[in-house]
Amino acid sequence: MSGDETTITREAATRLGEEVMRLAGYGPDHARAITASTVLAQGDECHSHGLYRLLSCAELAERGKVDPKATPAVDDRAPAIVRVDARRGISLTAFEAGLPHLVEKARTAGLAALAINNCYHFSALWPEIEAIADKGLVALAMTVSHAWVAPAGGARPAFGTNPIAFGWPRPGKDPFVFDFATSAIARGDLELHRRANSPLPAGVAVDAAGEPTTDPMAAIDGAMLTFGGHKGSALSAMIELLAGPLIGDMTSAQSLAHDEGAGVVPMHGELILAFDPASFLGSAVAENAARAEGLFAGITDTGARLPSARRYAARRRNANRPMPVRRAVLEDIEALSARLRRAR
Ligand code: NDP
Ligand code: PYC
Numbered sequence: 456m457s458g459d460e461t462t463i464t465r466e467a468a469t470r471l472g473e474e475v476m477r478l479a480g481y482g483p484d485h486a487r488a489i490t491a492s493t494v495l496a497q498g499d500e501c502h503s504h505g506l507y508r509l510l511s512c513a514e515l516a517e518r519g520k521v522d523p524k525a526t527p528a529v530d531d532r533a534p535a536i537v538r539v540d541a542r543r544g545i546s547l548t549a550f551e552a553g554l555p556h557l558v559e560k561a562r563t564a565g566l567a568a569l570a571i572n573n574c575y576h577f578s579a580l581w582p583e584i585e586a587i588a589d590k591g592l593v594a595l596a597m598t599v600s601h602a603w604v605a606p607a608g609g610a611r612p613a614f615g616t617n618p619i620a621f622g623w624p625r626p627g628k629d630p631f632v633f634d635f636a637t638s639a640i641a642r643g644d645l646e647l648h649r650r651a652n653s654p655l656p657a658g659v660a661v662d663a664a665g666e667p668t669t670d671p672m673a674a675i676d677g678a679m680l681t682f683g684g685h686k687g688s689a690l691s692a693m694i695e696l697l698a699g700p701l702i703g704d705m706t707s708a709q710s711l712a713h714d715e716g717a718g719v720v721p722m723h724g725e726l727i728l729a730f731d732p733a734s735f736l737g738s739a740v741a742e743n744a745a746r747a748e749g750l751f752a753g754i755t756d757t758g759a760r761l762p763s764a765r766r767y768a769a770r771r772r773n774a775n776r777p778m779p780v781r782r783a784v785l786e787d788i789e790a791l792s793a794r795l796r797r798a799r
Contacts, residue, residue, distance in 0.1 A: 459651075461785060462777035463506075468494045472509055475788060478795035479513040481545075482524035488547035492578045498778045500769035503643030504579040507784045511577055512545070513791055515719045521545065521575045527552040535564040538702070541574035546598075546725055549574050550583055557729050558590045565734030569727040570702035576600070577720045580620035581634040581763070587729050588622040588630035596620045597694045598725040601714065602707040604638045605678035607688035610665045612678045615707030615721065616642045617694040623747060624732075631751060633762035637691040639682045645671055650783065698726045 463471075472490030481489065489512050497505035515521045525544025529552050532538050537556040541549035553569040560567035580596045587594035600615030618641075620634035636642075639659040648655050649671035660674030661667055668674055681687035699706040704724025705713065713722060732740050754761060773779075 459782055460779050461782045463497075463780050463785060464777045465494055465498060468497060468506060468778070468780075471788060471792065472506065475509055475513060475792045475795065476516075478792065478799070479516040480523045481512075481516060484548050485523055485525075485545055488551065489545060489577075492547055492582060495582055496579050497780055498770055498773045499766040500773070500779065501579055501581075501766065502781065502784075503641045503647060504577070505784075506780055506788060507643070507647065508577050509788050510784075510791060511720050513795070515575060515577075518717050518719055520714075520717060520719050520722070529553060529556060531556065532570075535560050535567040536570065537567070538570045538572060540572050543573055543575070543722065546571055546574035546576040547578060550586075550725075550727075553727075554583075554586060557587070557727065558592065561592050561729035561731045562734070566728070566730050569729070570704075571725040571727070572702060572704050573722065574725065575720045575722045576725060579634060580618050581622075581632050581766070583727060584620045584622035584632050584634065585630060587727070588624040588632070590729075591624050591626075591732070593624065593730040593732060594620075594622040594727065595730075596725065596727040598698050599695055599705070599707040599710060599723045600642065600721045601711040603642060603679050603711075604681055604691065604707075605661065606692070607681055607685040610661075610678070613708060614638075614681065614688070614691040614695060615710070615723075616679065617691045617698075617707065619690065619694060625748070625751075626744065629763065629767045631747075631761060631763070635682070637681055637687045637694065638679045639687070640679065642679070645674060645679065647781075649675070651781075698724050702726055 469490055473486045476486035476489050493506050493508050516523045522543040525542040527549040528540040530538040537553055539549040539553040549571045557567055557569040576598055583596055584594045597619045599617055602612045604612055604614040606613050616636040616638040618636045623631040654669040655671055657669055660679050662673040662677040681691055695706050702724045710721040710723045736743055
């Protein structure tokens with residue numbers, strides 16, 4: 456472990472997280488869901504959406520943007536569509552409210568969609584994907600964010616960091632999951648570079664003059680770039696459409712305008728799809744699950760690793776020991792906790 460890192464147990468992180476979220480004003484459901492998401496990500500060593508995010512969730516509540524006690528409203532729209540209005544709460548409780556409906560509809564209709572609206576969204580998508588894959592369903596999720604990312608060939612931001620995540624259930628094994636921003640780097644990672652005053656990797660951002668930069672502050676003033684040039688750019692546009700206008704919610708540009716310079720977590724929608732293999736395949740489920748396993752073996756046989764393999768390895772490594780966390784992040788959360796306690 457480097458001098459910049461320390462460790463914390465899950466129990467201590469959960470106690471600290473729930474305390475800070477309650478002190479910041481969140482109701483019990485939100486405090487629990489936010490903390491669980493950040494502790495899970497920290498345990499999987501996904502630093503950009505781990506405990507560090509408690510700081511942005513507290514700021515969101517302190518700025519009076521989020522409704523920290525919002526109760527999501529479920530709207531059963533159609534045989535294969537459920538919509539959950541988060542009512543300006545955090546997306547996580549809306550997902551919890553919508554998940555049973557999504558699963559039931561996917562099993563009945565074969566394919567179903569959950570649209571979450573009006574949510575503040577700070578989290579990684581893989582916990583939601585894993586929750587759906589745990590039910591034996593194939594999952595696809597996407598969301599917009601704030602317009603920080605320039606389209607390929609463009610000079611100014613028009614897209615969010617727009618993550619997309621996919622999951623395939625594997626009986627007896629961890630699901631096949633990928634989850635990535637369509638920007639070349641997640642905003643959370645850029646923020647961690649800014650906090651640590653460390654340079655960005657090359658090729659992920661341009662400055663305000665459109666010149667390549669590795670300076671996090673110059674990137675914040677300029678624009679982030681999509682991954683894979685025009686290909687990531689087109690995927691990002693698709694996510695803007697599917698998780699924005701298709702479900703009656705904001706684009707990343709509208710989310711940023713709605714922020715009115717507060718610089719807090721984005722508010723927008725999220726689209727989550729679930730596919731039921733049994734509805735597609737009937738008695739041929741096992742045969743086709745074996746075909747999928749052949750694909751996965753074909754990938755690993757080449758020497759490549761499956762996406763999420765690093766994350767699952769971290770989860771196992773940290774299951775029965777304190778998990779690593781950046782010392783400065785933990786110190787900032789503890790300082791925030793002390794400040795909020797003093798302010799009571
Ligand atoms: P990463 O680049 O860290 O990882 C992307 C995916 O690729 C992961 O599934 C990862 O698995 C996999 N992967 C990485 N390296 C390899 C490799 N060599 N071989 C095979 N697979 C590999 O993700 P990002 O930084 O782009 O995104 C991080 C998180 O940020 C995501 O969870 C995303 O949901 C979240 N995010 C959330 C946003 C929001 O608006 N809520 C916006 C943007 C991002 P592994 O984890 O095992 O390395
Ligand atoms: O890391 O890009 C990001 C992000 C945006 C909103 C939440 N995470």
